[in-house]
Amino acid sequence: MREVFQQELREVQDQLVEIADLVATSITAATRAFTESNVSLAEQVIDNDRRIDELAVSLDERAIDILARQQPVARDLRIVVSALRISASLERMGDIAEHIAQLARYRFPEKAVPKGLRSTFAEMGRLDVEIAVMLTELLRTQDVELAEQIRNEDDKIDELHVSVFDKVLGETWKGEPAATVDATLASRYHERFADHAVSIAKKVQYLATGDWAQDSSTD
Template sequence: MRKVFQEELKSVHDDLVEIARLVATALDKAIESFQSADVDLAQEVIAEDARIDFRQSALDERAIDILALQGPVASDLRTLVGSLRMSASLERMGDLARHVAQLARLRFPESAVPESLTKTFARMAELDRSIIADVAELLETHDLSLVAKIQGANAEIDDLHAGVFRAIADSSWTGSPALAVDAALASRYFERFADHGVSVSRKVSYLVTGEWDGDMTSN
């Protein structure tokens, strides 16, 4: 019976890793559509988000069934509850990738990226790609050295996000009001994507060490 239980736990773990990889793929496509005004790719991201939602729902149902039927001990209970929380964060990261793609679709055939902020958004995209790749690896390996790397990337994104708002609020801004809104929304999507990555990394750290370094209710 215990062997079956451990196999079920491993299945939940493997599903988390797979969802993270699906999110990474969605983000790659969303960024490409955002940067190149590729409406077909944007539509692909939007359509495929349902796959991430389905995988998250299936994982949650499996975890709840295990909780109800297996009566897990404290450490296993922590793993299952943590998995439910992490799957929600990963699903939200998928939603944010979809939002970026929707912004690209909305502005097609024009670009949603203000020319003056091209480098800023390119760096934000690079950092978010790094974060989700590290999150997927962290979920798979529990290598806690990745936690600090994820948090460092998030801190840089926070600075870039603040810079975007300073740029569009500055008197030297020459873009249209619509472009300013696009920039503000896109920056927020990239910033929140990183925040959810940090949230997942903290939960993995908690599962491994039993010590929490942040507010369990945040993100």
């Protein structure tokens, strides 16, 4: 029975990796759609979000079934409960990628990115994609060094997020109201995407080391 239980835990981990990989694919396409005004890519992200949602629901059902049948304790219980919380964060990351894609679709054929902020959003997108790829590998390997790298990249996104608000609130900003709204929403989406990754990284780090890293990210 113990061997069966451990196999079930491995399957939960594998499913988390699968969802994370889909999220990485979504944010890659979403950020490209946003910066390039590519409506075809945007539609793909929006359509594919259903698959992420379905897998998250499936994982949650599997985890709850394990809790009911196996009644795990100690570290095994923490693994299952953490999987439920990680699944929720991954599902939310998929939603955020969809929101970024929706901005591109709404503004097509116009550019969703205000001209003066295109380089900033290109960098924010690059960092979010990098974080998503590292997160998938972290869930696959539980390499705690990746958790630290994710936190460091999140700091860079936070700085860019602040710079976007400084720009749109500055006296020299000439953007139309729609451009201002797009910029603030998109910046917030990019920042929250990374925050969810940090939240997951904290949970994985705790499971691997028993050390709960403290930061200001919202779980």
